[in-house]
Amino acid sequence: MRPGLRTALFLAPATAWLLVMLVMPLVVVIVFSFGERGAAGGYVPAFTLDNYANLGARWTAFRNTLTLAPLGTVLCLLIAWPLAYFLALKADPRWRTVLLILVIVPFWTSLLIRSYAWIQILGGSGLPRIIADLGLGKPRLINTPFAVMVGIVYGYLPLMVFPIYVALEKLDRRLLEASGDLGSPPWRTVLQVTLPLSMAGVATGSMLVFILLMGEFLVPQILGGGKVFFVGNALVDLFLQSRNWPFGAAVAATLVAVMLVTVTLYMRAIRRLSGGRDDVALM
Amino acid sequence: MTKFRDHIPAKEFLQRLESYRKGSITRRHFLGVTGLGAATAMLSSAMPGLVRRAHAQGSIGDKVVIATWPNYHDPQDFEAFKEATGAAVDMNVFGSNEEMLAKLQAGGTGWDVVVATNYTIPIYVGEGIIEEFDLSRLPNYDPSATDPRYANPGIVDGKRHAIPRNVGTTGFCLNTADFDGSPATWKEYWDLTRDQLSGRVIVHDYQLTAIGNALKYYGYSFNSVDPKELEDAEKLLIEAKPHLFAITSDYQPSMRSGDATMSMCWTGDATQMHRDIPSIVYILGREGGEIWSDFFTIPASAPHKDAAYALIDFLLEPKMAAREAMFHGYATGDKRVDALLPAEMRDSDILYPAAELLDALEFGAAVTMTNPQRAEILARFKSA
Numbered sequence: 001m002r003p004g005l006r007t008a009l010f011l012a013p014a015t016a017w018l019l020v021m022l023v024m025p026l027v028v029v030i031v032f033s034f035g036e037r038g039a040a041g042g043y044v045p046a047f048t049l050d051n052y053a054n055l056g057a058r059w060t061a062f063r064n065t066l067t068l069a070p071l072g073t074v075l076c077l078l079i080a081w082p083l084a085y086f087l088a089l090k091a092d093p094r095w096r097t098v099l100l101i102l103v104i105v106p107f108w109t110s111l112l113i114r115s116y117a118w119i120q121i122l123g124g125s126g127l128p129r130i131i132a133d134l135g136l137g138k139p140r141l142i143n144t145p146f147a148v149m150v151g152i153v154y155g156y157l158p159l160m161v162f163p164i165y166v167a168l169e170k171l172d173r174r175l176l177e178a179s180g181d182l183g184s185p186p187w188r189t190v191l192q193v194t195l196p197l198s199m200a201g202v203a204t205g206s207m208l209v210f211i212l213l214m215g216e217f218l219v220p221q222i223l224g225g226g227k228v229f230f231v232g233n234a235l236v237d238l239f240l241q242s243r244n245w246p247f248g249a250a251v252a253a254t255l256v257a258v259m260l261v262t263v264t265l266y267m268r269a270i271r272r273l274s275g276g277r278d279d280v281a282l283m
Numbered sequence: 284m285t286k287f288r289d290h291i292p293a294k295e296f297l298q299r300l301e302s303y304r305k306g307s308i309t310r311r312h313f314l315g316v317t318g319l320g321a322a323t324a325m326l327s328s329a330m331p332g333l334v335r336r337a338h339a340q341g342s343i344g345d346k347v348v349i350a351t352w353p354n355y356h357d358p359q360d361f362e363a364f365k366e367a368t369g370a371a372v373d374m375n376v377f378g379s380n381e382e383m384l385a386k387l388q389a390g391g392t393g394w395d396v397v398v399a400t401n402y403t404i405p406i407y408v409g410e411g412i413i414e415e416f417d418l419s420r421l422p423n424y425d426p427s428a429t430d431p432r433y434a435n436p437g438i439v440d441g442k443r444h445a446i447p448r449n450v451g452t453t454g455f456c457l458n459t460a461d462f463d464g465s466p467a468t469w470k471e472y473w474d475l476t477r478d479q480l481s482g483r484v485i486v487h488d489y490q491l492t493a494i495g496n497a498l499k500y501y502g503y504s505f506n507s508v509d510p511k512e513l514e515d516a517e518k519l520l521i522e523a524k525p526h527l528f529a530i531t532s533d534y535q536p537s538m539r540s541g542d543a544t545m546s547m548c549w550t551g552d553a554t555q556m557h558r559d560i561p562s563i564v565y566i567l568g569r570e571g572g573e574i575w576s577d578f579f580t581i582p583a584s585a586p587h588k589d590a591a592y593a594l595i596d597f598l599l600e601p602k603m604a605a606r607e608a609m610f611h612g613y614a615t616g617d618k619r620v621d622a623l624l625p626a627e628m629r630d631s632d633i634l635y636p637a638a639e640l641l642d643a644l645e646f647g648a649a650v651t652m653t654n655p656q657r658a659e660i661l662a663r664f665k666s667a
Contacts, residue, residue: 040406040653041381042388057659060666124542140482142542143529225529226488229666237665240382241490242658 041243051250143225167201445578451550485546
């Protein structure tokens with residue numbers, strides 16, 4: 001068998017999958033976005049730019065998503081990096097596997113069920129009651145942007161921890177020793193050696209979290225009490241409730257475009273930060 | 284063999300799990316939000332191998348697919364149907380009429396029976412989605428047993444396209460343990476929301492009732508699509524938004540936990556909550572609001588029509604219908620079934636409100652479902 005043919009055969013399943021599951025739906029979305037809504041909802045073929053002209057009607061949803069997705073990513077990063085650092089470099093090797101499993105364990109239950117659990121924790125008879133019993137007032141936590149942020153960081157943290165952990169774990173320890181031998185205090189070693197070398201993991205983790213957050217709709221619905229409206233929520237309503245498929249398709253296509261631009265800019269920034277290396281480590 | 288019983292039998296566990304779920308998370312909205320209903324529908328139609336085949340092949344086939352609401356049927360009754368006919372019931376559960384319509388419009392559902400609410404019937408008929416019934420195939424259906432008020436939305440152009448099953452209203456529930464007052468109108472509902480009950484009120488995540496009950500504040504029709512009247516309703520919704528505890532149709536958990544004090548509410552939820560927490564009462568706004576009836580329908584595309592008729596007839600049989608009613612907590616609207624219900628259900632003014640309160644109520648209109656202004660108002664309300 002010629003090598004070219006073999007490669008083609010190996011790639012055939014993935015290519016077919018991508019064509020059927022990614023390219024075709026995307027084409028459908030783009031075609032629909034120029035159509036018109038049927039009298040009873042759905043899609044009627046047409047060529048109009050009205051759906052795109054009407055995007056302003058969902059501006060708040062885009063604004064909320066574009067604020068909370070980067071903020072959620074940064075919070076995940078701030079919490080995940082020290083955790084991954086500890087797991088990769090400081091934790092007792094005998095316990096490392098156990099600790100890593102503990103990071104994954106929440107994934108064994110659906111995010112939906114776990115979000116419902118947070119309703120109990122953040123609801124009036126959970127944390128707020130404890131805070132009230134301590135005499136610190138009775139704050140409202142559930143159904144606020146704060147609750148949404150807690151749910152998001154909680155739900156996506158493991159996706160950030162693992163790529164960073166992998167990047168740090170394969171880091172050459174001799175570099176750290178060399179830095180110490182040359183007189184760097186530990187904090188400077190972390191900043192000037194460990195951190196730059198973990199950038200590939202940081203980039204991967206941030207992308208995973210950011211892209212998923214841009215499409216998030218479950219957590220705002222459940223922990224935001226339906227009062228915090230993301231693009232994902234707008235899409236659910238447009239497709240399943242008001243059944244304005246063409247407008248929904250235009251919103252979806254715009255979201256994809258916004259995501260492409262943001263991710264490209266982000267990758268460029270990361271490349272510059274990590275000194276021109278563009279390897280992104282995925283696990 | 285052990286003589287100690289250190290675990291509960293599987294059956295008891297499942298029953299407990301079921302009763303826990305009934306009281307907490309499984310709601311129409313839950314499924315709507317998660318898309319679980321749609322996902323199960325997709326899965327069962329895309330992978331027929333996953334669906335268990337019945338061994339005994341009756342004349343109606345071995346399978347019937349019903350699209351319906353959560354907690355609407357006792358699974359044991361479906362088992363009984365399978366035993367009687369050999370057809371296994373495949374249940375797809377949905378969060379809203381709109382979601383069902385979206386799937387039916389997309390096509391290829393494979394559904395044989397669809398449980399639909401009154402206001403969708405004209406759309407289903409207009410789009411050619413459902414068929415006229417052959418009443419000779421439903422010996423257990425007695426048209427005279429159901430109040431025409433409830434049954435008539437099933438008749439389009441003089442033809443019976445839908446068979447009534449379960450009726451109810453949309454009012455609001457109030458936990459009287461947390462609020463000393465007795466509001467009786469939608470005006471009071473919205474005024475309390477922006478004043479004494481600020482932060483403790485829930486509005487449905489649903490254009491029909493959220494906007495409809497805001498329209499009632501001004502005394503407009505629940506179904507209004509008048510642009511000026513809808514503007515007023517939007518203004519009220521946006522003003523109320525910062526005072527709301529949540530915008531959700533999954534209000535039972537928050538009402539039960541005490542986080543919320545008042546919420547728009549459907550009959551079945553009111554029955555369930557009042558049964559467990561007597562201080563939660565149900566109020567029909569005196570200005571009016573929604574009255575509804577659900578219907579059995581058969582899609583034109585149904586692959587197992589014989590089984591569809593058989594299942595509907597099976598569930599219409601009064602004793603079976605009464606069993607189902609005790610399970611789901613709605614009134615069936617069928618006089619023969621009412622007579623078989625326990626006194627506590629028959630005497631409930633949640634299920635059977637005073638006649639003068641009913642007179643002010645309106646059936647939801649199909650036009651609200653397709654009106655673009657209503658859809659945009661709900662989006663602006665939720666994103667405000």
